[in-house]
Amino acid sequence: MAGQYFDIAHMLAGGLVLLSMTLLYQDRMFGLLNVFALHAVVLSTSVAWQGHIQGAPHLYITALIALVLKAIIIPVALRRMVVRLGIHRTIETVVGVGPTMLLGMGLVALSMVVMLRATATADPLAREDLAFALSVVLLGLLMMVTRRNAVSQVIGFMSLENGLILAATGAKGMPLVVEISVAFSVLIAFIVIGVFLFRIRERFDSVDVAALDAFRGERR
Amino acid sequence: MTFLDLHLPLDALTAVLIIPAAAAVLLVLLPGYWLSARLNMLASLATWLVSLTLFVERPAPSPYLFVDDLNIVFVVLATFVAFTTSAFSASYIGHELEIGRLTPRYLRFYHAMYQTLMFAMNLGLTANNIGLMWVAIELATLTTVLMVGIYRTHEALEAAWKYFILGSVGIALALFGTILVYMAARPVLGEGQDAMVWTALISKAGGFSPELLNVAFVFLMLGYGTKVGLAPLHAWLPDAHAEGPTPISAVLSGLLLNVALYALLRFKMLLAANPAAIAPGPLMVTMGLLSLIFAGFMLYRRRDIKRMFAYSSIEHMGLITFAFGMGGPLANFAGLLHMTMHSLTKSAIFFAVGHIAQAKGTQRIADIRGLTESHPVLGWGLVLGVVAIAGLPPLGIFMSEFLIVSSTFARAPLLAILVVFGLLIAFGALMLRLNEVAFGEPTGSKAPVKASYVPLFAHLALVAAAGIYLPGPLVAWFQAVARLLG
Numbered sequence: 286m287a288g289q290y291f292d293i294a295h296m297l298a299g300g301l302v303l304l305s306m307t308l309l310y311q312d313r314m315f316g317l318l319n320v321f322a323l324h325a326v327v328l329s330t331s332v333a334w335q336g337h338i339q340g341a342p343h344l345y346i347t348a349l350i351a352l353v354l355k356a357i358i359i360p361v362a363l364r365r366m367v368v369r370l371g372i373h374r375t376i377e378t379v380v381g382v383g384p385t386m387l388l389g390m391g392l393v394a395l396s397m398v399v400m401l402r403a404t405a406t407a408d409p410l411a412r413e414d415l416a417f418a419l420s421v422v423l424l425g426l427l428m429m430v431t432r433r434n435a436v437s438q439v440i441g442f443m444s445l446e447n448g449l450i451l452a453a454t455g456a457k458g459m460p461l462v463v464e465i466s467v468a469f470s471v472l473i474a475f476i477v478i479g480v481f482l483f484r485i486r487e488r489f490d491s492v493d494v495a496a497l498d499a500f501r502g503e504r505r
Numbered sequence: 506m507t508f509l510d511l512h513l514p515l516d517a518l519t520a521v522l523i524i525p526a527a528a529a530v531l532l533v534l535l536p537g538y539w540l541s542a543r544l545n546m547l548a549s550l551a552t553w554l555v556s557l558t559l560f561v562e563r564p565a566p567s568p569y570l571f572v573d574d575l576n577i578v579f580v581v582l583a584t585f586v587a588f589t590t591s592a593f594s595a596s597y598i599g600h601e602l603e604i605g606r607l608t609p610r611y612l613r614f615y616h617a618m619y620q621t622l623m624f625a626m627n628l629g630l631t632a633n634n635i636g637l638m639w640v641a642i643e644l645a646t647l648t649t650v651l652m653v654g655i656y657r658t659h660e661a662l663e664a665a666w667k668y669f670i671l672g673s674v675g676i677a678l679a680l681f682g683t684i685l686v687y688m689a690a691r692p693v694l695g696e697g698q699d700a701m702v703w704t705a706l707i708s709k710a711g712g713f714s715p716e717l718l719n720v721a722f723v724f725l726m727l728g729y730g731t732k733v734g735l736a737p738l739h740a741w742l743p744d745a746h747a748e749g750p751t752p753i754s755a756v757l758s759g760l761l762l763n764v765a766l767y768a769l770l771r772f773k774m775l776l777a778a779n780p781a782a783i784a785p786g787p788l789m790v791t792m793g794l795l796s797l798i799f800a801g802f803m804l805y806r807r808r809d810i811k812r813m814f815a816y817s818s819i820e821h822m823g824l825i826t827f828a829f830g831m832g833g834p835l836a837n838f839a840g841l842l843h844m845t846m847h848s849l850t851k852s853a854i855f856f857a858v859g860h861i862a863q864a865k866g867t868q869r870i871a872d873i874r875g876l877t878e879s880h881p882v883l884g885w886g887l888v889l890g891v892v893a894i895a896g897l898p899p900l901g902i903f904m905s906e907f908l909i910v911s912s913t914f915a916r917a918p919l920l921a922i923l924v925v926f927g928l929l930i931a932f933g934a935l936m937l938r939l940n941e942v943a944f945g946e947p948t949g950s951k952a953p954v955k956a957s958y959v960p961l962f963a964h965l966a967l968v969a970a971a972g973i974y975l976p977g978p979l980v981a982w983f984q985a986v987a988r989l990l991g
Contacts, residue, residue: 403716404688411688422681426674438670445677452684456694459687461636465680468640472673475647479666 290338292378298417305424310382314367318360320439325355328447335454347466380431392423414455420449516564520555522757529620541616542595549591553584571633579630589960593856594752596957624753646672653749664744666668671741672886679728685721689713710778717783725772733763736796746815757979758818759852777991789830796823801930821847828909837987839908846901853964854890864954895935901971
């Protein structure tokens with residue numbers, strides 16, 4: 286029975302890593318949004334499953350937040366945003382798809398090596414969950430640095446945050462998980478509102494005042 | 506605010522959190538500049554006074570909040586600078602309203618956010634739970650993001666967005682580190698509450714899995730290090746300082762960076778308590794030194810005066826992180842002293858710079874000349890502040906820098922040479938710019954500006970006094986804290 290529990294938890298966490306890799310090579314905005322919505326659904330299922338096997342009903346709240354906010358509201362909002370800005374056909378990546386995928390695989394391997402070695406003494410479910418979670422976090426970071434477009438960077442950040450929620454719920458009995466996930470949802474909501482209000486299209490990758498001369502979103 | 510102590514069943518610790526929270530709610534409701542600026546000052550003063558009583562009577566630690574020798578220093582410093590900044594902010598914001606840079610609607614929002622930020626910082630500093638500490642630092646980040654973007658110019662919004670994205674990534678990494686600390690603690694302290702409570706963690710840290718703690722510290726260092734503004738992760742800091750209202754620059758440099766550093770120090774202590782874990786020192790030393798030297802060079806290329814002092818903050822946070830990374834009683838003592846002096850001096854400089862930018866109507870260094878002639882009080886205030894921050898004797902920063910350098914010379918002469926090199930580079934840049942800005946033929950408006958000089962000179966007086974004579978009890982206190990830090 287316990288083995289079966291582990292398998293499903295692993296399948297869901299592994300699915301999240303796979304979807305993170307899928308996010309990396311999406312070259313259409315709508316495709317990106319759809320994959321992200323699926324990412325959030327899998328996360329929500331995974332959190333609910335953890336709530337079930339840990340006998341921790343409060344995790345269902347976190348699962349519900351993930352489902353409603355990140356699988357429905359935010360993708361819909363971002364889709365409208367993308368249509369309004371007219372950027373649904375283009376995603377400029379800084380690095381090509383091939384190298385990005387290779388880097389992604391490298392990061393997954395790295396997190397497996399680091400986490401499995403570091404958590405040799407922890408219980409097996411938690412340690413593998415943690416290794417998957419770290420992969421998702423690192424892939425999210427990779428996505429943020431390989432994309433120019435603010436919307437896809439935001440998606441990268443949200444997938445990173447999904448990895449954190451996966452880690453937090455995988456850590457059995459961790460207190461304040463719900464509070465932390467609520468705090469994170471507030472952060473995410475702010476980011477999305479920010480994209481909406483400021484119509485930010487590109488990332489800001491320079492440090493100096495010269496780059497601040499013109500608001501880059503208006504220039505194109 | 507003594508009547509609070511007399512009539513309400515509140516301990517001082519709760520009051521330090523409740524006063525700013527209640528004031529934030531009131532400030533949302535209250536209209537008008539005069540009233541809200543006064544209330545903002547009053548609430549900040551009350552919080553500071555209440556925080557002072559923590560020295561006398563210390564409430565017992567609860568699973569959520571606690572006070573010990575270390576964080577009391579941070580709390581008192583934070584509430585004091587928050588109070589003086591609120592006094593500066595009253596006159597600064599008054600001027601911004603007059604020239605129409607800030608509308609009354611945003612004013613209400615500004616004051617409410619100011620107190621929310623105080624609440625978040627005090628919560629972060631007194632949290633006994635590492636999860637709660639994380640939430641508090643996130644809240645502090647969010648409120649400052651909103652305040653940086655308050656002018657609604659393209660530059661301000663861009664700065665706010667950049668700060669937001671980089672800050673969020675930092676915060677996310679810090680959360681991963683926090684989860685790993687919980688994972689490390691769980692086998693020893695059991696599931697649930699206890700494994701995230703700082704006082705429980707530190708007492709049992711010896712039994713934690715060292716591998717997990719190592720990985721956790723790397724994430725915490727990168728995460729909270731972003732918020733401290735350490736070198737490769739500092740990109741948000743100059744923009745956020747330059748584009749927001751100046752009182753916020755003062756609070757960011759003087760306080761918020763300290764809060765993030767405090768979080769880092771807590772986890773450093775945790776690692777130090779575990780003999781099998783990596784020594785956290787070298788990592789902090791490397792990042793600190795990198796920030797110090799990098800910021801020193803960057804100072805030369807600055808054209809915006811607030812941006813320049815933002816780089817100077819990176820330099821000093823680097824130096825403080827370096828001192829704490831070296832560890833040992835003397836270096837820790839010097840680090841604490843330097844942190845205090847830097848908070849006081851840097852916020853004083855921003856007080857002066859804020860009024861100067863208002864008087865001249867620009868932040869461009871090239872357009873500000875001959876300040877000591879056109880605005881003698883502000884000009885000399887700035888000269889004094891920059892002389893202090895550059896580390897000239899007999900002011901307070903000279904003493905703390907001297908202690909850092911001399912304690913490093915005794916243990917690692919090579920590192921000490923690098924520190925001195927970084928300090929000299931920064932010194933040269935600051936003196937060069939100061940000479941341009943303060944002396945020579947005055948340019949721009951010579952009209953007097955309505956300024957509040959009291960906060961500026963109160964800070965400078967404290968820094969000067971500390972350079973000449975440090976009171977015995979304060980030294981003893983800092984020494985005790987330095988030992989605590991290991």
